[in-house]
Amino acid sequence: MARTSGTARPRQAAISLHGLTKVFPGGVRALDSLDLEIGEGEFFALLGPSGCGKTTLLRSIAGLETPTSGKISIGETDVTTLPPGRRDVAMVFQDYALFPHMDVTANIAYPLRIGRTPRAQRETRASEVAARLSLTELLGRRPGQLSGGQQQRVALARAIACRPSVFLFDEPLSNLDARLRLEARTFLKRLQDELGVTTVFVTHDQGEALALAHRIAVMDAGRITQVGTPAEIFHRPATTFVASFIGSTPMNLLPGKVSGGMLHVAQAVLPAPGGLPDGESIVYGVRPEYTDLSTTRTDNGFAGEVAVLENLGAASLVTLEGPEHLVQAVVPEGREPGVGTTAWVVPRPGRALVYHHDHLAGQI
Numbered sequence: 001m002a003r004t005s006g007t008a009r010p011r012q013a014a015i016s017l018h019g020l021t022k023v024f025p026g027g028v029r030a031l032d033s034l035d036l037e038i039g040e041g042e043f044f045a046l047l048g049p050s051g052c053g054k055t056t057l058l059r060s061i062a063g064l065e066t067p068t069s070g071k072i073s074i075g076e077t078d079v080t081t082l083p084p085g086r087r088d089v090a091m092v093f094q095d096y097a098l099f100p101h102m103d104v105t106a107n108i109a110y111p112l113r114i115g116r117t118p119r120a121q122r123e124t125r126a127s128e129v130a131a132r133l134s135l136t137e138l139l140g141r142r143p144g145q146l147s148g149g150q151q152q153r154v155a156l157a158r159a160i161a162c163r164p165s166v167f168l169f170d171e172p173l174s175n176l177d178a179r180l181r182l183e184a185r186t187f188l189k190r191l192q193d194e195l196g197v198t199t200v201f202v203t204h205d206q207g208e209a210l211a212l213a214h215r216i217a218v219m220d221a222g223r224i225t226q227v228g229t230p231a232e233i234f235h236r237p238a239t240t241f242v243a244s245f246i247g248s249t250p251m252n253l254l255p256g257k258v259s260g261g262m263l264h265v266a267q268a269v270l271p272a273p274g275g276l277p278d279g280e281s282i283v284y285g286v287r288p289e290y291t292d293l294s295t296t297r298t299d300n301g302f303a304g305e306v307a308v309l310e311n312l313g314a315a316s317l318v319t320l321e322g323p324e325h326l327v328q329a330v331v332p333e334g335r336e337p338g339v340g341t342t343a344w345v346v347p348r349p350g351r352a353l354v355y356h357h358d359h360l361a362g363q364i
Helices: 054-062 104-114 119-132 148-161 178-195 206-212 230-235 240-245
Strands: 015-024 028-038 043-047 069-074 089-092 166-170 198-203 215-220 223-228 252-259 262-265 268-271 281-286 291-294 302-311 315-321 326-332 342-347 353-356 359-363
Touching (some): 015 054, 028 223, 043 054, 043 206, 054 089, 054 198, 089 148, 104 119, 104 148, 119 148, 198 206, 215 230, 215 240, 223 240, 240 252, 240 353, 252 326, 291 326, 315 342, 326 342
Parallel strands (some): 043 198, 043 215, 089 166, 166 198
Antiparallel strands (some): 015 028, 015 069, 215 223, 252 281, 291 342, 302 315, 302 342, 353 359
């Protein structure tokens, strides 16, 4: 780990993965020949459902898992076979992994102690970092005397004190309650912007990934399904899996067919993107936020009976039940039709996506 002194800005390093594969005993393939480039100073999120391989990937970068094959580089150094202590990385775990018998100062300074930094220097560094994270008054306390948010800041302080070239975060906000998670998210984003350290952040919470990351890799079954900015991932998900996973409300995904140059979807007739021949099966996708709800019959909307109303605070999620489909729309507060009302969900122009063989074929 880095052992520089003073208050210099931490170094940055790019991360490169080439053909990274991890097969556990029994043939479980956690990572399947991954290629990925993470830029210097980038806040990069690994996002996906439980079991998709994101934590295995993070642990492989840290050196806590040994790849079955492939290569990991940090900066110009091939670290594939290097032990964790020689990779110049610092990791913050989901449970923070603080030592219960040590006070805050000792916890922050522990990696420096392992690195044989002189005691006076490591205590000075711990004090400086603690002040930066508003922990000065807590330096003499032990983890059991701290709240969840305070423990999280101690874990971050310990990572920062090392001055690594890479931060690795394994769902560090998951143990906090909803209010603290929002506060911690803002704090973490500001801290990373200030420090500029290359950061890899694992989460299953797509809201966290969209809010924090410069770029996101969406993972599924050991593979990277899409890499892009939060806006790219949200507005143009590359597959139906990404489309269904991203978003605070699930994207409407409805089967349909191309006929006569138009899309026939759930009894609606809609424009088709170019290049799709007649007779082709497609999946039509539109987010509930990008639809309008009408109680007047229309051929370019999805008809149904209002089955469920869900209060979202400043808006409501309306679920329509049709003969063979469910479709949802987000409507402003106070404009919800009553349960049992017949209505039509109308996609807004330029906001719908069409998928062919589960991959994005066009936007309309």
